[in-house]
Amino acid sequence: MPAPVSAHQRLREHLHETRLLGSISSALYYDQNTVMPPAGAPWRGDQLALLAKQVHQRQSSAAYADLLAEAEAELDGASAFEAAHNLQLLRQELKRQQALDPDLVAAIVQAQSSGNALWQEARRQNDFASFAPALERLIQLRRQQASQLASAERVQRSPWEILAQPYEPDVTKAGLEALFAPLKARIPELIAGLADAPGARLTPGHPGPGPLSLEEPIPGARSQLAQNQHVLNESALIPEDLQDSLCNELLASWGYDANRAQRSRSAHPFSCTLGPDDFRITTRVVPGQPFSAFLATAHEWGHSLYEQGLPRKGDHYFPWPLGEATSMGVHESQSLFWECRVARGEAFAGRWYPRFRAGLAADPWGKPHRFWRALNPLRPGLIRVEADELSYCLHIVLRYELELALIEGDLPVADLPGEWNGRMQALLGLELPSDSEGCLQDIHWAEGLFGYFPSYALGHLMSAQLAEAMERQLGPIEQRVAEADEASLRAWLAERVWPLGRCVNGEDLVRQVCGEPLSAAPFLRYLEAKVERLQAL
């Protein structure tokens, strides 16, 4: 007679299959965004919907609930701490699933799909009014969702906080406000300081003569660039082949292993995990943005390194919650570390300047420090995804405050464009030419994703704070990079950060790794030092 199979083992089997199905969706998503011909989209949509339905059933069925309860009953004093922790995380997720009315779930899926379609068209037409009813409906549904989910929360949370939990576990408004207040106070001063320094900050519509203007974040500015006689012909600047081979060199020097990873092209860069030993990233070459592919490679590879470093061994991992990334903020901290702290750093620019230059007929920069400046355009713009390191977090603060007002406050949807424009003027001093470049620019709200934006800013803060902790132990990052020793930085993260999985939330991760609570101070120190150094050039 075979030995009886424990509930724990059966649960593991169950989670393994759920993970297989989830990772099949990732594979289809990857295919869709890299090679799928456009007409394949409707059938692909049906495939993904079927998988989503299966995953949802597996995560919410009575049989699964019974299995989880059995596994919980099996726990005793001899059980590993991780086993109990995994079950707690699964229980929490199941409670959330069970708290939701299936009709509401279906209504949200429906509203997301029509919200997305209306938003695409509204953005194209710069017609906020045509999208407003869909946004109102999404807000109303999300409020209902938060109200249903409230009973599943272990502590009392506001509606916005409840919606933010999937992205940033345990995030609170009070915590965010304490972190964002110093950013709101100090960053505008830094931007103003740069504006006073002649030539160093450029206002939209007036690209200056220096290499700073080579990175052009404002839509429509390509024609302005062409008028700038100091700038080389865009397409000649860094040929696609050279960008591609530089990306390959970068990855090779950062531990890319073709046995476990693959880089492809897609319209928008992303990173995804298709299996415990199958990691994909994508990049794109953007005409007129010579560093876009290179920096996106650094960024996406940072995401992938984190995924590759998540705990995988033993029974507590890959199919179990502890083997997953803990939050969007932590994920972003890892990609931003490699993009901003390493690839946009001065030492790195010094090392890579000769490689960029060697592939070009003419040298557009002339000096290493001008190459470094080209990698670090500091100029506020209207578009979040094209924003520089200095102003990026202000874009997030603006969105955070507005979605709070939409979900919990009394901001009518109709007033959103005006409110957005006023705040953009106040925060960044920029006039909005259209809602398409304002409150219609992001996809998030069009799919009812409220609570998502703050993680982007938390990623910047965590990255800076982890970097300070790293420097206390390894000495200056710039020194390591100058010695082409990024391996030591990777090893530090691989030892202290990546193996934590979901053992801790983002805030606790920072506390555990850095020995201090999450704070905005390290990020502001980093920005101040960078601005000072760039101004001194």
Add this chain to the structure above:
Amino acid sequence: MPAPVSAHQRLREHLHETRLLGSISSALYYDQNTVMPPAGAPWRGDQLALLAKQVHQRQSSAAYADLLAEAEAELDGASAFEAAHNLQLLRQELKRQQALDPDLVAAIVQAQSSGNALWQEARRQNDFASFAPALERLIQLRRQQASQLASAERVQRSPWEILAQPYEPDVTKAGLEALFAPLKARIPELIAGLADAPGARLTPGHPGPGPLSLEEPIPGARSQLAQNQHVLNESALIPEDLQDSLCNELLASWGYDANRAQRSRSAHPFSCTLGPDDFRITTRVVPGQPFSAFLATAHEWGHSLYEQGLPRKGDHYFPWPLGEATSMGVHESQSLFWECRVARGEAFAGRWYPRFRAGLAADPWGKPHRFWRALNPLRPGLIRVEADELSYCLHIVLRYELELALIEGDLPVADLPGEWNGRMQALLGLELPSDSEGCLQDIHWAEGLFGYFPSYALGHLMSAQLAEAMERQLGPIEQRVAEADEASLRAWLAERVWPLGRCVNGEDLVRQVCGEPLSAAPFLRYLEAKVERLQAL
């Protein structure tokens, strides 16, 4: 109250989901063979196994059987002929599923997997004896399978015939023997005739001076090529970029629509359908084989055109059997039509010679007719997949007769190598240096796939017979090709062949389209004409 949903509609829903799952497997297969990093294989294996299990359950469950019976009961005089035909095909497949003992199915899967592994190693080591027990086991299991399936057949069939049904519905040994006898009689004469013509036929190990030797089918012959001073440096012959752009040109001229199709690179060329509007093909560049990618593109696109032309409209199709390809032989006839009848034709060579030459610094052919000869190497070799048009079918006859002897006759597995070698000597006059280049060369038997090989030869015969019918209506194909009017050939196939789906089997398709029974004569006429023309050059 909503209108009651008919069993027909529910069955359609069921088949739609089954098709979604099957096509997800195809997408994973495509990814695996184009971009997946090697270490992703075990997880991918788990994903595919899960999907296969789901598809199998959906095709064999009691609930599905009930649904099918309900739909059958709904049929009446007013039902469309296609509706009844679809149900018949589904019933036939279900009967086969139900006839099989699940333990046997599991044992076969197991034996295939270990057979494949042992075969890989045996081929590497040229050690047939180490693979023999696995082959014996597979033969024994397939005999059992045939015996269980016998009860599900509508007519009496031999064990080999039963195993061949999934590839070639209604195929019989008597039919094949009648088709193969003329090939066995005539092709060796044609080969011998070529051997007598000086310089036109080259024996292995003695590559001659002319462009014929540019296509080198014998493994290990690259070093010989390098010694041949008349041959240009292989890698310089047709640079990868040029091969790639010529493939794109070819596809563009044959109706490739980037909105519905995608070509990628893989280790072995293949074609697959990922959805009703999502068609993929893959090709590869083979060093030393300058036309390999180009001809494989023609071949795989031929497969894809057939899939694209299958009936899709209305309720009888995409998820239904009638919307599927009817047989391997018909599929192969379509790929071979475009590869052999069009791309290897003299008129096509005349049109494309300037394009190939234009991309090269030096012209390795000098004259259009030498370029055409280079596209048509006629030299028997040991390896089926590298065989020329003339000898290819003899490779198939050899395999067909041997597997018949293994499955139904008294050939002991231990005697297979000797038997193979003797027949190869008799058919093609070639000595075998090793079993790796003999009975260990193909993957089919290593996975227990008996009954599969004949379809490859049937594809050649059908292609030739369909081409004769086409010429009776359109005039000479060569004329159309000379006028760059392949569109008319495509339109003919799109009207007469592709929309038949599974309405007819391969033999009936030929009878219906050509007005005569399937025969070897058109193929032999085609070969004779080609050999004569090549010899006359």
